[in-house]
């Protein structure tokens with residue numbers, strides 16, 4: 001069932017209608033005047049894919065192997081905080097999708113569902129995303145907890161030493177938990193479907209900070225993260241370590257030398273530094289610095305199957321989708337999410353056929 005979703009734009013349009021303005025703008029918004037979003041889109045649009053012909057593309061596959069695991073799709077689910085704002089139990093919908101598609105679900109430090117039920121629902125296909133904060137005491141407790149919960153991949157996000165300023169969020173007075181003043185009251189009253197669902201299911205809150213015997217300070221600064229901390233984390237974490245939010249080749253080389261298992265090229269969906277380069281433009285350079293075999297992941301600005309294929313063409317070994325998945329949930333719940341996923345799968349598969357390729361890592365794609 002399509003739920004009226006034939007593209008990620010459809011999902012966004014429907015979500016805009018159904019979500020309170022405050023929630024839509026929290027998910028959709030970006031840093032500053034949002035030129036980062038525009039730059040990213042323009043960079044994708046400037047890349048072209050050359051159609052190659054008569055290559056028998058009847059047998060195509062979308063799955064790839066990451067860290068020795070075979071996925072069913074060429075994209076996974078980016079870690080996102082407070083997903084349950086897009087719809088009740090959105091985190092669980094994403095986890096079940098990860099299980100079905102055997103792709104990684106990024107479980108945010110500030111997820112609105114605790115990390116334990118999420119990895120269970122994802123049938124193990126979950127990676128824990130870590131924000132370093134304060135002096136690291138709480139952070140390392142989260143790391144140990146993730147290990148006990150069965151996570152074997154940790155994603156350290158490094159592009160949030162301070163939270164970027166997103167005026168669209170700030171204008172609505174977006175805070176967690178909500179403060180409900182007259183403006184928010186009107187907003188919620190005008191979106192009764194969302195508001196009633198939240199009333200029955202309860203207000204979403206960051207769920208990982210509730211830790212027995214430890215009082216987590218959610219307001220701690222993230223600014224102290226440095227290379228010494230990274231090396232401590234590397235020593236402490238026996239599993240795979242991914243660093244997310246890398247845009248600079250020298251940083252990528254240093255991360256590889258520090259024993260990091262993969263790098264995720266990302267500008268956090270243009271939500272942090274407005275003037276950051278379009279991350280899709282950084283992929284090739286970073287790949288040439290770390291070598292073609294070193295695992296390189298990509299997120300930010302992926303809106304279609306053609307975008308996904310372009311990211312593989314620039315050197316990505318795997319890609320991650322972000323806010324459009326939340327829009328699909330807001331638009332049509334779990335069916336809406338599956339509908340968008342199917343659209344993206346179909347778009348990717350058709351794109352491969354049209355350029356004469358049979359898989360996302362077909363060397364032909366990199367030839368452009």
Ligand SMILES: Cc1cc2nc3c(=O)[nH]c(=O)nc-3n(C[C@H](O)[C@H](O)[C@H](O)COP(=O)(O)O)c2cc1C
Nearest residue numbers: 027078079080081108157268269299300301322323
């Ligand atoms: C609402 C929202 C919350 C996010 N929360 C987190 C988070 O907690 N941790 C993190 O590493 N990235 C977070 N991100 C960034 C995503 O992981 C990802 O980098 C980004 O959404 C990709 O860009 P896209 O939305 O254009 O696809 C968040 C993004 C959004 C839209």
